Amino acid sequence: MENTTVKPSPMPLTGSSAEEILNQLKGLKAKDVPWKTGKVLAYIYGLDDTARNLVETAYAHFLHENGLDPTAFPSLLKIENDLIASVRHLLQGDENVVGNFTSGGTESIMLSLKTARDYFRHHRPEIKRPEVIVSESTHPAFQKACHYLDMDIKVLPINTTTFKADPAAIEAAITENTVMLVASTPCYPFGVIDPVEEIAALAKARGIFCHVDACVGGMYLPFLRKLGHDIPKFDFAVDGVTSISCDLHKYGYAAKGASTILYKNDDIRRFQIYTCANWSGYTLSNSTVLSSKTGGPMAGAWAIFNYWGEEGYKKVVKATQDATQMVLDGIKEIPQLEVLGDPVMNLVAMVSNDENLSVFDISDMMQDKGWHIQVQLASPASKEAIHLNVNKENVPHIPQLIQDLKDCITALGQPKSEDAEGMAIDPAIIQGLFANFSPEVFESMQSMLGMGGGQVPDKLGFISTILNSLNIEQRNMVITEFMNKMFTPTSEE
Ligand SMILES: *Cc1c(COP(=O)(O)O)cnc(C)c1O
Numbered sequence: 001m002e003n004t005t006v007k008p009s010p011m012p013l014t015g016s017s018a019e020e021i022l023n024q025l026k027g028l029k030a031k032d033v034p035w036k037t038g039k040v041l042a043y044i045y046g047l048d049d050t051a052r053n054l055v056e057t058a059y060a061h062f063l064h065e066n067g068l069d070p071t072a073f074p075s076l077l078k079i080e081n082d083l084i085a086s087v088r089h090l091l092q093g094d095e096n097v098v099g100n101f102t103s104g105g106t107e108s109i110m111l112s113l114k115t116a117r118d119y120f121r122h123h124r125p126e127i128k129r130p131e132v133i134v135s136e137s138t139h140p141a142f143q144k145a146c147h148y149l150d151m152d153i154k155v156l157p158i159n160t161t162t163f164k165a166d167p168a169a170i171e172a173a174i175t176e177n178t179v180m181l182v183a184s185t186p187c188y189p190f191g192v193i194d195p196v197e198e199i200a201a202l203a204k205a206r207g208i209f210c211h212v213d214a215c216v217g218g219m220y221l222p223f224l225r226k227l228g229h230d231i232p233k234f235d236f237a238v239d240g241v242t243s244i245s246c247d248l249h250k251y252g253y254a255a256k257g258a259s260t261i262l263y264k265n266d267d268i269r270r271f272q273i274y275t276c277a278n279w280s281g282y283t284l285s286n287s288t289v290l291s292s293k294t295g296g297p298m299a300g301a302w303a304i305f306n307y308w309g310e311e312g313y314k315k316v317v318k319a320t321q322d323a324t325q326m327v328l329d330g331i332k333e334i335p336q337l338e339v340l341g342d343p344v345m346n347l348v349a350m351v352s353n354d355e356n357l358s359v360f361d362i363s364d365m366m367q368d369k370g371w372h373i374q375v376q377l378a379s380p381a382s383k384e385a386i387h388l389n390v391n392k393e394n395v396p397h398i399p400q401l402i403q404d405l406k407d408c409i410t411a412l413g414q415p416k417s418e419d420a421e422g423m424a425i426d427p428a429i430i431q432g433l434f435a436n437f438s439p440e441v442f443e444s445m446q447s448m449l450g451m452g453g454g455q456v457p458d459k460l461g462f463i464s465t466i467l468n469s470l471n472i473e474q475r476n477m478v479i480t481e482f483m484n485k486m487f488t489p490t491s492e493e
Pocket of ligand 1: 104105106107139141184186187188213214215216247259
């Protein structure tokens with residue numbers, strides 16, 4: 001069904017038929033990650049066809065409604081309040097807990113920080129530079145939010161055995177300016193749960209906030225607990241937790257554009273709301289960042305919540321966790337790979353313990369075999385790693401996954417022939433090349449990196465290997481330039 005006759009931009013002079021347009025759009029997906037194969041271990045939180053159709057129908061049903069004004073669309077207000085009630089229940093909040101539906105984890109996190117900033121501006125005006133404390137494994141949405149909100153942030157080392165946040169380091173880093181501590185449940189890179197009770201106790205003792213980032217775990221861990229797994233207290237059951245972010249577009253299985261942010265009470269949430277009566281137009285009061293917004297994502301989430309119910313989620317979590325256990329058992333048979341920490345759910349990071357075996361090469365070779373596997377660059381906590389996000393669609397393919405990993409490792413262990421593709425990359429040479437990095441240098445390196453305007457490189461292993469040998473500042477610069485070039489308007493001929 002491949003359609004390669006995709007018309008270039010700009011907007012054509014005259015239109016085409018709906019059928020032709022839809023065919024072209026479908027054709028555009030040809031090079032996308034083939035997530036329906038069950039061989040993709042990132043990005044997609046898959047549904048069976050029936051559930052997916054329901055979510056799509058519900059989403060489309062509210063696509064054109066506008067969440068700008070809940071008084072004009074009480075349907076959306078009701079849907080949002082229903083969703084928050086469900087998440088509050090799952091996260092053991094009492095009747096004082098309130099929250100809002102947002103477009104994603106990043107927005108939820110950004111709002112948690114804006115709320116903390118403005119709450120402490122009001123209640124503790126002596127704090128001039130509000131500061132947040134996170135850990136290296138905390139999602140970068142917190143650093144991004146601080147960047148946007150002009151707040152200070154300290155990123156602390158984690159425990160290099162457990163890969164969890166280190167409460168002693170956090171305690172030592174707290175200053176007069178600290179307004180919020182953060183715990184991840186679990187963190188995305190390693191799938192381990194930070195010691196929430198200890199971190200929340202530190203916050204409570206100082207009258208500051210403790211945010212729990214349950215973006216990936218909030219719709220999974222409560223069901224895992226119901227299935228009998230030993231999950232430490234991590235939610236509003238922990239004294240001192242003041243806000244929680246919980247995505248619905250991950251293990252809530254809603255379509256993307258769906259997350260929640262919950263607060264201990266509305267005395268805190270008040271500071272999230274932005275109202276402006278100072279203009280000549282309609283009265284603007286936004287609970288979240290977006291103003292005009294579609295009702296699609298929340299209707300999709302509402303549909304799947306009510307279609308599955310708690311029993312349905314429990315079944316899905318069980319299937320997913322069983323799949324993860326199969327992967328972990330399989331990896332144990334591969335002496336060159338080592339799982340980091342003790343992942344509590346379906347997020348698994350593993351490193352190569354053979355210095356001649358690069359995880360980036362494994363990932364590229366696995367791509368040739370139809371797999372899509374994320375990699376993580378080296379950081380102070382761990383060397384470069386493969387990251388697997390195991391989902392239930394992967395289940396029938398797991399024996400093949402393990403076999404393919406073994407085959408790749410065997411193949412990569414063979415001595416390389418002289419004319420083999422690829423080249424050994426000497427970190428010292430790379431460092432030299434990038435020592436005087438600038439946008440101009442990047443221009444001249446684009447072809448070496450396998451990218452021209454608007455094109456995505458086929459294989460990322462080579463680029464990952466280069467990035468891995470750079471320091472954080474250099475990585476940031478290179479990746480920004482890469483992004484800046486990738487988004488180049490389609491050429492007109
Ligand atoms: C995915 C994720 C986020 C960010 O969520 P987006 O929906 O991608 O904006 C934040 N924290 C954790 C732990 C996550 O897994």
